[in-house]
Amino acid sequence: MKRITLFLVLIAFGIAQAQILEPVKWYTSVEKISDTEYKLISKAKIDSGWHLYSQMVPEGGPIPTTFTYDDSEGGFKLLGNTSEEEGHIVNDPVFGMKIKFFEKTAIFEQKIEISGEQSTLNAFVEFMVCDDTRCLPPSEMDLVFILNPSENNSGLPIDSGKTSSVDNTKVNDLLYGLSPEDISKSSSNCEGEIAITSSTEDGGKSLWSIFGLGFLGGLLALLTPCVFPMIPLTVSFFTKKSGQNKASGISKALLYGFFIFAVYIALSIPFHLLDSVNPDILNEISTNVWLNVIFFSIFLFFAFSFFGYYELTLPSSWTNKTTQAENAGGLIGIFFMALTLAIVSFSCTGPILGSLLAGSLTADGGAWQLTAGMAGFGASLGLPFALFAMFPNMMNALPKSGGWLNTTKVVLGFLELALAFKFLSNADLVQHWGILKIEPFLIIWIIIFGGLALYLFGKIKFPHDSPIKKLSFSRIAGGILVTAFAIYLVSGFRVNEETKTFTPLTLLSGLAPPVGYSFIYPNDCPNNLECFKDLKTGIEYAKKVNKPIMLDFTGYACVNCRKMEEHVWSVKNIDNIIRNDYVLISLYVDDKKELPEDEQILVNRINGGTRQLENYGHKWANFQTQFFQTNSQPYYVLLNSDGTQILNTPVGYTPDEDDYAKFLECGLEVSKMNDNE
Numbered sequence: 246m247k248r249i250t251l252f253l254v255l256i257a258f259g260i261a262q263a264q265i266l267e268p269v270k271w272y273t274s275v276e277k278i279s280d281t282e283y284k285l286i287s288k289a290k291i292d293s294g295w296h297l298y299s300q301m302v303p304e305g306g307p308i309p310t311t312f313t314y315d316d317s318e319g320g321f322k323l324l325g326n327t328s329e330e331e332g333h334i335v336n337d338p339v340f341g342m343k344i345k346f347f348e349k350t351a352i353f354e355q356k357i358e359i360s361g362e363q364s365t366l367n368a369f370v371e372f373m374v375c376d377d378t379r380c381l382p383p384s385e386m387d388l389v390f391i392l393n394p395s396e397n398n399s400g401l402p403i404d405s406g407k408t409s410s411v412d413n414t415k416v417n418d419l420l421y422g423l424s425p426e427d428i429s430k431s432s433s434n435c436e437g438e439i440a441i442t443s444s445t446e447d448g449g450k451s452l453w454s455i456f457g458l459g460f461l462g463g464l465l466a467l468l469t470p471c472v473f474p475m476i477p478l479t480v481s482f483f484t485k486k487s488g489q490n491k492a493s494g495i496s497k498a499l500l501y502g503f504f505i506f507a508v509y510i511a512l513s514i515p516f517h518l519l520d521s522v523n524p525d526i527l528n529e530i531s532t533n534v535w536l537n538v539i540f541f542s543i544f545l546f547f548a549f550s551f552f553g554y555y556e557l558t559l560p561s562s563w564t565n566k567t568t569q570a571e572n573a574g575g576l577i578g579i580f581f582m583a584l585t586l587a588i589v590s591f592s593c594t595g596p597i598l599g600s601l602l603a604g605s606l607t608a609d610g611g612a613w614q615l616t617a618g619m620a621g622f623g624a625s626l627g628l629p630f631a632l633f634a635m636f637p638n639m640m641n642a643l644p645k646s647g648g649w650l651n652t653t654k655v656v657l658g659f660l661e662l663a664l665a666f667k668f669l670s671n672a673d674l675v676q677h678w679g680i681l682k683i684e685p686f687l688i689i690w691i692i693i694f695g696g697l698a699l700y701l702f703g704k705i706k707f708p709h710d711s712p713i714k715k716l717s718f719s720r721i722a723g724g725i726l727v728t729a730f731a732i733y734l735v736s737g738f739r740v741n742e743e744t745k746t747f748t749p750l751t752l753l754s755g756l757a758p759p760v761g762y763s764f765i766y767p768n769d770c771p772n773n774l775e776c777f778k779d780l781k782t783g784i785e786y787a788k789k790v791n792k793p794i795m796l797d798f799t800g801y802a803c804v805n806c807r808k809m810e811e812h813v814w815s816v817k818n819i820d821n822i823i824r825n826d827y828v829l830i831s832l833y834v835d836d837k838k839e840l841p842e843d844e845q846i847l848v849n850r851i852n853g854g855t856r857q858l859e860n861y862g863h864k865w866a867n868f869q870t871q872f873f874q875t876n877s878q879p880y881y882v883l884l885n886s887d888g889t890q891i892l893n894t895p896v897g898y899t900p901d902e903d904d905y906a907k908f909l910e911c912g913l914e915v916s917k918m919n920d921n922e
Contacts, residue, residue, distance in 0.1 A: 272412060291348060312370050370386050411849050421868055466625075504580045504583035554707075663694070744768075744772045777830045794886065799832065890919070
């Protein structure tokens with residue numbers, strides 16, 4: 246009768262289900278016991294709500310899980326039977342009997358003894374799964390075990406499954422002391438949690454704000470000697486070439502502007518290809534020590550180019566080829582005119598584009614931020630050509646070319662010089678060189694902007710500057726503003742008596758090193774807080790003092806992380822909560838310090854494939870993506886004292902002080918609810 250029940254269940258649900266269900270995935274690994282003995286490990290990962298049945302089930306029940314090992318070549322013998330975990334024994338609602346089954350995961354182990362040289366062992370498993378209302382037909386899965394002890398130095402199982410997966414359970418236990426399955430969301434909720442979440446979902450730099458910055462960069466490029474004189478020449482070319490047909494001239498100018506926009510958009514496409522291969526790759530690029538040093542060198546090179554000591558140009562052959570292609574006429578000719586403009590103006594636009602590229606790589610949005618910035622830049626460059634073609638009389642309002650164009654270029658050179666030290670600071674922070682701490686950084690910036698003020702007041706000259714007979718209003722006003730900014734930088738040496746650090750400057754958030762990174766007032770944690778930089782150590786301390794945990798996924802080169810620490814965490818009530826009510830664990834995803842050898846292992850990527858952990862940044866970035874399915878920073882997670890329960894919805898960049906305070910208070914409220922249960 247039971248067999249008939251099983252048959253009817255399978256038929257009914259087999260017909261009813263149109264989709265193919267695969268609630269169990271199998272992984273294999275091998276542990277070496279001795280030179281001739283091995284342990285073959287088969288791990289089943291089971292979807293939520295489904296049950297995998299034991300190897301031992303009562304008569305008339307479901308199909309038991311069965312392992313068959315291929316010994317056709319006679320190279321090994323089995324030592325005992327295949328063992329399994331304890332599992333659960335309950336009354337099965339489908340079969341109406343007590344049956345042992347497994348939920349979430351199941352591990353089966355078989356010891357073998359090999360008699361010769363054997364590199365692989367084949368097997369297959371037959372199994373059956375059910376949930377509370379249905380069963381799936383019995384399935385068979387081929388298993389492959391690779392016997393390669395020489396590569397198993399870490400003591401972890403060697404991946405050999407057809408899924409090319411690493412045993413996450415053992416890896417996570419070694420690295421973090423827990424697995425994603427060990428962490429659950431608290432069933433308790435605090436009042437207003439949804440409101441907090443919705444107000445912070447759009448935190449950080451939106452793509453529109455990056456577009457705006459790119460647009461501003463394009464406007465600055467328009468005011469340089471390489472681009473500005475091209476506006477009347479190009480507009481005149483389109484309007485005169487079309488003769489009496491004004492509409493034709495306007496349409497061609499619009500196409501010209503659009504193609505300028507398209508050229509700069511196209512420059513961001515390769516970075517999307519990189520991002521699709523590995524979501525962490527742009528973060529790894531942006532925090533790469535030597536790449537930041539290269540950026541520093543490039544920005545210095547750009548700065549002195551803007552000062553007029555040499556010109557940056559792309560190969561003349563490029564210009565010649567695009568100029569020749571302009572003669573093709575029609576859409577193709579207009580496109581190559583736009584491409585020619587992009588090439589010949591590179592000496593002025595190149596440094597601005599370099600700043601945009603470097604800034605996008607060090608931001609959370611990666612390739613999409615770069616695309617938004619490039620779109621803004623291209624739109625800003627292309628728009629004037631279209632507008633002035635439609636309304637030629639507007640060109641009468643344009644200022645005449647002159648010395649002010651070179652002045653704009655030199656001012657940009659000073660800005661490039663200042664930004665160069667931001668990238669050197671990134672490398673210094675990530676590599677822990679201890680060279681460019683807050684004091685020398687502020688002094689260098691004070692000297693740079695002091696020099697800019699002297700230039701605007703006419704006290705310093707550069708090679709291409711025209712003689713100054715009289716200071717213009719714009720030079721005087723600009724000099725006063727820059728002098729005020731230099732004085733503002735000096736105020737960064739004021740000491741905050743509460744935190745015993747220098748006072749963070751709002752305008753330098755994310756540009757300057759953290760104020761705790763100091764020769765005079767060194768502090769390993771933000772705002773002189775007590776923090777842990779190791780997950781296991783922090784959890785042990787939280788258990789000891791019975792306080793909830795605040796996980797802070799951060800980075801040494803993370804701009805928004807510094808803004809949060811210096812301008813939100815420093816608010817008195819927020820500082821009191823973090824300092825007194827939470828155990829702070831700060832995990833730096835760009836820390837390049839090398840991991841111990843036993844932790845330099847392969848781990849699974851969430852989007853498929855594996856990666857080798859080499860440093861602490863890799864370790865914490867893997868923890869964030871595996872456990873919380875996100876790879877942006879800052880990212881804040883509130884946990885109970887043993888790290889197994891998420892108290893409320895995690896948040897990212899939350900510049901609103903009240904929202905962030907509510908987020909912290911919500912976590913405390915839920916923690917107290919759980920303690921009282």
